[in-house]
Amino acid sequence: SQTIHQWPATLVQPVGSPLSLECTVEGTSNPNLYWYRQAAGRGLQLLFYSVGIGQISSEVPQNLSASRPQDRQFILSSKKLLLSDSGFYLCAWSPPGLSGEQFFGPGTRLTVL
């Protein structure tokens, strides 16, 4: 069966510090991978998605970036965090193809102070 991991689970960072969140998927090959952010009182916002190694699509211009160095690894980064980057960051995967079903990891709760 497929499993998705995210770490860390919680993170408190000062404004202006860098960020690196990691997501890995087990039990599947060539998954589609996604990064979402869920801010308090707001819905799920798609940040990035990837259909393959090195292929990243950005949905929201901001100070975040994403990379996919391996088939089942997806990384979210920032060089300098803003207060507005606080939120619940969720990684998700879907099978290759167009079924659309997405499965979420446990998430990382980020607080920027």
Added chain:
Amino acid sequence: QKEVEQNSGPLSVPEGAIASLNCTYSDRGSQSFFWYRQYSGKSPELIMSIYSNGDKEDGRFTAQLNKASQYVSLLIRDSQPSDSATYLCALKGYQGSGYALNFGKGTSLLVTP
């Protein structure tokens, strides 16, 4: 902007009753629809997917889709306190260079003993 609208709630139902959650959407081209359950502080969990007009039943859950009216709903029979959560409606749409899910902001459900 492709909208997915849900009543934020909270929707309060007594234990054992039927909970009815509704979602409307603006993208007439959408073909795939999903319901996710999200407990407080946790990540969303896929509970139902529906692709064709009509009803789809899975245990206590029934998803209903009406593409002509651009309406999808989720019925929960014999509601239990453990069903208390936020329910997110999502539909697959084309974004950027690929397909992604558009999420509503969710309806909060409270099942009272």
